[in-house]
Amino acid sequence: AQSVAQPEDQVNVAEGNPLTVKCTYSVSGNPYLFWYVQYPNRGLQFLLKYITGDNLVKGSYGFEAEFNKSQTSFHLKKPSALVSDSALYFCAVRDSGKAAGNKLTFGGGTRVLVKP
Amino acid sequence: DAGVIQSPRHEVTEMGQEVTLRCKPISGHDYLFWYRQTMMRGLELLIYFNNNVPIDDSGMPEDRFSAKMPNASFSTLKIQPSEPRDSAVYFCASSLGGPTDTQYFGPGTRLTVL
Numbered sequence: 091a092q093s094v095a096q097p098e099d100q101v102n103v104a105e106g107n108p109l110t111v112k113c114t115y116s117v118s119g120n121p122y123l124f125w126y127v128q129y130p131n132r133g134l135q136f137l138l139k140y141i142t143g144d145n146l147v148k149g150s151y152g153f154e155a156e157f158n159k160s161q162t163s164f165h166l167k168k169p170s171a172l173v174s175d176s177a178l179y180f181c182a183v184r185d186s187g188k189a190a191g192n193k194l195t196f197g198g199g200t201r202v203l204v205k206p
Numbered sequence: 207d208a209g210v211i212q213s214p215r216h217e218v219t220e221m222g223q224e225v226t227l228r229c230k231p232i233s234g235h236d237y238l239f240w241y242r243q244t245m246m247r248g249l250e251l252l253i254y255f256n257n258n259v260p261i262d263d264s265g266m267p268e269d270r271f272s273a274k275m276p277n278a279s280f281s282t283l284k285i286q287p288s289e290p291r292d293s294a295v296y297f298c299a300s301s302l303g304g305p306t307d308t309q310y311f312g313p314g315t316r317l318t319v320l
Binding site: 122124126131132133134136139143168176180184186191192193194196198201 | 210237248249251252257260261297299301305306308309310311312313314316
C-alpha cells in the first residue's frame with residue numbers, strides 16, 4: 091500500500107524567509123512523488139514531480155523539492171517566500187509497482203501562511 | 207488547451223434530488239479521475255477511467271454514486287438521491303497514459319445539499 095504524510099497542518103513564515111513544507115511517504119516499490127498547490131476556490135495546480143535521477147527537483151514559481159530515499163521524504167522548499175505563496179500544499183505519491191495502478195495518494199495538505 | 211473543464215462550478219440542491227456533475231478532460235489524455243474534497247476527509251479518489259473504461263471504483267462511497275465516460279471528451283458523476291453529507295468539492299483530473307504522468311485538475315464543482 092502507498093501512503094503519504096504531511097506532519098504540519100500549517101506553516102507560518104515571514105515574507106523573504108525560507109519556506110519548507112514537509113512530506114514523508116511509504117511505498118513498497120520506488121516512489122513517484124508530486125507536489126500540488128491549491129489557492130482558495132481553485133483546483134490543484136501542479137508544482138513539480140520526482141520520477142528518477144537528480145534528487146533535487148526544480149518546479150514552478152521558484153519551488154524545489156529534495157528527494158531523500160533513506161529518510162523517505164520529499165520536502166518542498168522555496169528560498170524566499172512571497173505573500174502570494176500563501177495557499178494549501180499537497181504532497182502525493184504513486185508506487186511504481188503495477189499493483190498501484192495509476193492511483194495517486196494525497197497527503198492531508200499543509201496550509202502555508204506568509205506574513206508581510 | 208483550455209485545461210480540464212467542469213460544470214457547473216456551484217450546485218445547490220435539496221436532499222433527495224439527483225445531481226449530475228460534468229467533466230471534459232484535456233484532449234489526448236487517456237486517464238480521467240474523479241476526486242472529492244472535504245474538510246474532514248481531505249482529498250479522496252472516487253473512481254478513475256482509462257480509455258473510457260472504469261478501472262477502479264473502490265472509492266465510490268455507495269450505490270447512490272455512479273460515473274460514466276461515454277466518450278473520450280466527456281464524463282459525468284451522478285448522485286441519486288443526494289444527501290447533505292455529499293456536500294463537498296468534486297474535482298475532475300486527467301492525465302496522459304503513463305504512471306509518471308502528471309494529473310491536471312479542473313476548477314472543481316462545489317456541491318451543497320440542503
